[in-house]
Amino acid sequence: NAGVTQTPKFQVLKTGQSMTLQCAQDMNHEYMSWYRQDPGMGLRLIHYSVGAGITDQGEVPNGYNVSRSTTEDFPLRLLSAAPSQTSVYFCASQPGHNTGVGAFFGQGTRLTVV
């Protein structure tokens, strides 16, 4: 089982460029989410999805878009990259509500915006 797979692992963007961070899970989990991790700030929720076709905003959604066309995939799009989006991004998946099982995280994508 691969678990949660994120690509790419590293990326450098110029200000104003757009890109998509990929996330795929092979555990048939209902819930998927994107977090960003910044020094001294823990992980903050960007967007989440409770199933295919359903997404919603988290704590810090500005500048990011998501979609969920399949159970397996949950890409995160940066529309016009800004230096403030320099961060480590983690995708997570979870079986569903009240299962008593926590979130499984991917290995992360380290993004630098110059």
Added chain:
Amino acid sequence: QQQVKQSPQSLIVQKGGISIINCAYENTAFDYFPWYQQFPGKGPALLIAIRPDVSEKKEGRFTISFNKSAKQFSLHIMDSQPGDSATYFCAASSGGGTYKYIFGTGTRLKVLA
């Protein structure tokens, strides 16, 4: 009210000692409190979790103590080992353990050999 406050920011413990990390929350709707362990360059991994209907949960050398009235919970690592050196995050969520976690700011633990 959505914050989870974690302390200390960093911790150095001798091998065999006890590591203690504390977290406090305000939102009484939180009903699931996991701890995550993260090694450099890796994603967080679930270590242990507790619900507010119990005051303590133990898994091996790791124990969560939960004080509902004080709205505080803590992670105790007994017999700390150099391999435990990592960053630890507490988190909280509502609605039976959902995807919407509020994370603490993390504690960097170093266990000296």
